[in-house]
Amino acid sequence: MRRFRDRLAYALGIFCVIIAIVPLASILIEVVRNGISSINLQFLTSTPQSGGGIAQAIQGTLLLIGLTCIIGVPLGLVAGIYLAEFGDNKFGKTIRFLNDVLTEFPSIVVGILVAFLLVVATRSFSPVAGAFALSIIMLPIITRTTEESIKLVPTSIRDAAMALGIRRWRATISIVLSTARAGVVTGILLSIARISGETAPLLLTILGTDFFFSGWNQPIDALPLRIFRDASLPSAVARQQAWGAALVLILIVLSLNLGVRFATRGRPSVTRSRI
């Protein structure tokens, strides 16, 4: 009887794993199956008007990634350095805690914050507003992974640097950070994967459009936003476009994720899930 329960538990465990994997497999299969027919050079390089493509969405996503990194990466790096170097006191613990709270915050609220401050006031959507919203999402991730990576650098390396007679901040930036760079880069790439897929804040800050970038005060498009809009249109053409866009987005996100996991296999992980 006891052995039966043991076997049952094992079987249930496998069953649960399957329940989780089936959606993942289905998503991947369906996106590839439906989207592959859309993917061709024209699709990737023309706008909906000019050739039924999503080039403006790709452009928008790339532009947003670039802007967001410019804002979010330096801030995240410095905040992460602070936590690793000076953060062992109560204040540091508070910052770390709040940082973790911000990591899982509803992105729509972030979107509303930025929209209220930048969009509603100026009555215009803009890529910069979108970038600010995304960088609020990116910041806590990079802060955490930077801190973890720096903490993995052995004390002996830090000692060797200090013993050479250089200032502490120099030792941190030039030597410790450089030693930790694999982990730091991992964090940056994973946060890029995360923000590429964010839609809610973009809905409120860049609006989406069918056209290429046309000015800093104009709406732009982005892949996840395109999928959202096309999904709500009744036409089959729009739906096909959405599958294609979904495929492109999944390719970007998964290749970043899998690439990072592959490159850091065997090394201690700096991205403790959700913590």
Place this chain on the structure above:
Amino acid sequence: MSVTEEILAKESHKQARLSQLRRLVHPSTDEVFEVLSTVIACVVIAILVLMAAVLIRGSIPALSNFGVGFVTGFDWNTIIGQETYGVLPYILGTLVTSGIGIAIGIPVSLGIAIFLAEMAPNSIRAPLSQVIELLAAVPSVVYGFWALFVLRFWIISYVETPLSSSLGSVPLFHGSPLGLDIMMGGIILAIMIIPTISAVSKEVMMAVPSSQREAAYSIGATRWEVVRMGVLSYSRSGIFGAAILGLGRAVGETMAITMVIGNAIGPSAIPTSLFKTGQTMASLLANEFNEAEAGSLHLSALVGVALVLFVFALLINVFAQLMVWKVLKVKAGAVD
């Protein structure tokens, strides 16, 4: 005084004054670095404070207009002259869909976590964990899109239609099973929070010292009994924390839920049946924010909704983090 003490005293006095002055005028670069990095680390505090401030300020018109009725009312009328805004349906929508999400998500996640942490052979544990984590990497909008065009039909065929035909008289299952409803919302949320809950639970379980397991094995327990006696009781609060984290994720989820929930407004958004269309706070914001006029009462009401969501998310996330931190700090303490 000995020569030594004389030297020390003389140096001390002179240098102390000098170095005090020097530090005021020329702070060492190390001190500048520390101050600068502290300031930047405070950005995270600034963001949260700013959020609270902006949301409160923006919602004052609506809150002062409707008072407590804002939170307890369930009418939502945007027509000028007849405006009334009540958030209750959406709060309920959020709670019900998230509730379904964790009702389905917790057992499945627990099963996965137990399997991976305790039962799986070492060779497949890591790759399988990676695959499950990949679920978290899929963008929310892709989940919604897939749910809309693939999952929905499965659920309609295999879940909703059977339920509707057999239990259709029960109020919980009233309405036509069209797949754009509270049930779909709950199901997609469940799928999306599984990686979160299972990953954290797994980590909490793996933090249980092996002495606990060994004690159970040594009295002849089977694998499952070891888990039940040695691991689960120890990790209870951590798993609870994981579940709350999952709840937090579900509450804040926007895109996927917006695409499958059906966009109901006002009293008809009250979740009385699983097959009714509904609305969560997040989906309402996604659906209506861009339509609202700047400076209008409608906009203010929406900001009010965002404020309620903010409070929910803050409380849930803080509570969850506290629970998980506590458990993992104990682990770190035990290991050290």
Place this chain on the structure above:
Amino acid sequence: MTISIQLAQVKPEKTEPIESKIEMGKYKVQTDKLNAWFGKNHVLKDISIGFLENDVTAIIGPSGCGKSTLIRCLNRMHELVPSARTQGIVLLDDSNIYARGVDPVSVRRRVGMVFQKPNPFPTMSVYDNVAAGLKLNGVRDHTVLDKAVQRSLEQAFLWDEVKADLDKSGSSLSGGQQQRLCIARALAVEPEIILMDEPCSALDPIATAKIEELIASLKEQYTVGIVTHNMQQAARVSDFTAFLYLGQLIEYGETTELFENPGEELTERYLTGKFG
């Protein structure tokens, strides 16, 4: 006014008041009533010791006697640990490095250190490792750097083995080579003193021999202090030896004299292996 040093002649059980005074102009590095703590733990008690210029001084004693802490006080590395504290005087060329207003960074430039486990910077090449100290102090001129790198590697007996490929990663070298790389790295900033904390304990006998040879050649230009738990090594390489026990300096003197005719019973017991 010259005052002679009266060395601590105490047994660990009871302490007599120490009459130690400073002798100016004789030692490169000199401590006077140096005390050090880790939190509440009093690890060094009234140490008064001197290192003569261009000589090798060995510090021996059983584990936990405070040897590493002592040399880490000499280049103000001890204070980098959060709960650490020092008290007392350390004179470098007759000026107190612990005086208020002295910049610890400048002290560390003059006093180089090599650690127990070789720790080359893992993401840097051999060249960059050696040049690190110079580059981070603002030296940019490549000819200057090239010369310094070559000089340091030659002094560390490593030049011939790596000159063909200075760009290869520092961590791709063998253990003994890595330690010599660390020595070269310390030498590149042209310190006046080199402190070594059990530099050979992680190395095999052949690598150890190479480093001992290296130490003998270093003393022509530098003052060397070496902490070692290997008494035979101390006897081989050093001119003076200090024996520490439970944070106190038990005996100090010329190496041959100390090993053949230890003045203290405790020293003799340690040297004959009765504990340690």
